[in-house]
């Protein structure tokens with residue numbers, strides 16, 4: 120049930136008591152009480168009475184009899200109306216939307232109960248989503264979990280994230296791409312986002328989709344009839360929106376109450392800020408600042424995982440240990456900055472030559488390590504020689520000279536079923552590298 124349908128046909132039963140001074144014109148020896156009920160504008164009445172003092176005259180007894188008769192008719196009417204219009208709470212799953220509380224001001228008891236149950240269910244869903252967000256250990260995990268959970272929990276067509284093209288977001292984009300986040304739930308937009316969101320503090324509900332097309336992924340444009348745009352802040356700056364897309368055109372309409380959507384936006388902004396801060400710290404700890412490659416520390420973690428995969432999936436893995444030749448001479452002849460540029464140049468060239476599953480690390484100084492999952496010794500050797508040739512064909516262009524960079528390498532491999540530690544695998548490759556250095 121959508122909030123719209125709930126708001127247009129609320130089940131409504133009113134009950135109340137009021138003293139009724141006289142019934143059937145009798146003297147005040149009886150104090151009748153009338154209970155009324157209202158359902159969809161129809162009234163029922165329950166009237167009853169009790170003696171204030173002993174009735175001694177005939178009028179008093181007539182009054183009592185009339186009261187009792189009215190009471191009986193009223194009771195029947197009350198029960199009939201109550202049973203036919205009582206809301207079916209067991210069937211009502213007041214949880215299907217993140218929109219806010221009903222806007223009616225005069226709420227009856229039943230409506231309050233219904234609304235409380237509905238709000239509680241929505242709050243529980245938001246809480247579950249928040250817990251899921253907190254459990255995410257990576258930025259891509261955060262985005263995937265968030266969009267999937269919100270979509271499933273609130274029965275939406277799709278949920279996606281739109282990020283603006285500010286500098287921070289480009290770094291987020293690069294990290295998400297590297298981590299393989301679900302790209303169909305991510306959109307990077309260069310449109311004037313502030314204009315589209317109206318008020319960056321409030322969700323925007325839209326069912327005129329024309330102006331929103333740039334914020335809807337192409338494959339969803341025909342399927343989405345209305346959407347809720349929840350502005351997201353990263354470190355206090357508007358950086359995009361979480362977009363909830365529904366196939367129903369009346370699910371999100373301008374002017375609807377959006378209290379819970381605003382809550383979801385706030386929680387998402389807080390979650391995004393927190394995971395991004397964690398990712399940046401992790402990035403600092405595991406990346407080499409000069410080349411941007413994963414560092415030796417990250418290599419240790421990755422090698423542990425990869426060695427586990429070798430035995431789990433029965434696939435070999437090759438490791439290349441690469442050491443630049445005469446790198447010291449680059450520093451000595453052209454200066455340390457040229458040496459740095461040379462290391463960056465090597466990192467870019469080697470990365471371009473690798474496949475998606477291969478991993479390149481800066482191990483130390485002028486040493487690099489490449490992991491080649493699924494490859495044996497001969498494959499590793501062939502790949503390394505191809506890299507040598509490619510690097511030799513792409514000299515580093517300095518203002519004064521072109522510098523041809525060469526390297527030596529050693530290959531080690533691990534086959535499924537063999538027990539090798541990460542250190543042993545690296546040392547084996549290092550020994551072969553040494554042989555190549557000394558033989559050339």
Ligand SMILES: Nc1nc2c(ncn2[C@@H]2O[C@H](COP(=O)(O)OP(=O)(O)OP(=O)(O)O)[C@@H](O)[C@H]2O)c(=O)[nH]1
Nearest residue numbers: 442443444445446447448450455456458459484485
């Ligand atoms: N510019 C720059 N130089 C670095 C960096 N890290 C290490 N080096 C330098 O890299 C050089 C490595 O020297 P060596 O280990 O002798 O290596 P090499 O000159 O290539 O000699 P071979 O390996 O025997 O061919 C040293 O001079 C280090 O100072 C860095 O981050 N930037």
